Amino acid sequence: MKKRGWLVWCPDEVVSSVSDIHPTWLVQQGVQAVLLDLDNTLVPWQRVDVPESVRQWIGEMKRAGLRLCLVSNTRRRRRLEVLAKRLGIAYVPRAFKPRRYGLRQALQQLKATPEQAVMIGDQMFTDVWGGNRMGMRTILVLPMARREFIGTKVSRLLERILLWAYQRTGALKQGAGTLATILASKK
Numbered sequence: 001m002k003k004r005g006w007l008v009w010c011p012d013e014v015v016s017s018v019s020d021i022h023p024t025w026l027v028q029q030g031v032q033a034v035l036l037d038l039d040n041t042l043v044p045w046q047r048v049d050v051p052e053s054v055r056q057w058i059g060e061m062k063r064a065g066l067r068l069c070l071v072s073n074t075r076r077r078r079r080l081e082v083l084a085k086r087l088g089i090a091y092v093p094r095a096f097k098p099r100r101y102g103l104r105q106a107l108q109q110l111k112a113t114p115e116q117a118v119m120i121g122d123q124m125f126t127d128v129w130g131g132n133r134m135g136m137r138t139i140l141v142l143p144m145a146r147r148e149f150i151g152t153k154v155s156r157l158l159e160r161i162l163l164w165a166y167q168r169t170g171a172l173k174q175g176a177g178t179l180a181t182i183l184a185s186k187k
Ligand SMILES: [Mg+2]
Pocket: 037, 038, 039, 040, 041, 121, 122, 123
């Protein structure tokens, strides 16, 4: 179901990191395709080394039969290619999230409908918004590193405020205690 009004930035779930997303849980919900943001979701911003925990998680996702695709706004296409090859998954460069074009391309590559897909990323105004616009499930992960693009730092504050507002109004399923624990886990 598509989210409307101020809920367009509201994720279905908030987790500390991708490793907290269990493949079987996704499969049980009818998810077949997983669209993944790259920077600060799978690797720290502008880095090329994928943490071991992320590698393992991607392996588990594949073994569960999920089809994966990187959907990144990065301008460094070569780096995205290298990482996608290394992880053995599809990719869409220059996605321009929250625009729908790149997300549609990813769905085509994975042969999935929005209802069968989930968008996972660390930014509410690109990853979550884009996924919600497509009518996909959306999962927000906390950013891996504090070091990031200066413009992003500004939106982080807005994201926190919105998350609390969503939680208070019941739009976000996670209870206040759970959300506080998750947000505190990356300080
Ligand atoms: Mg990101």
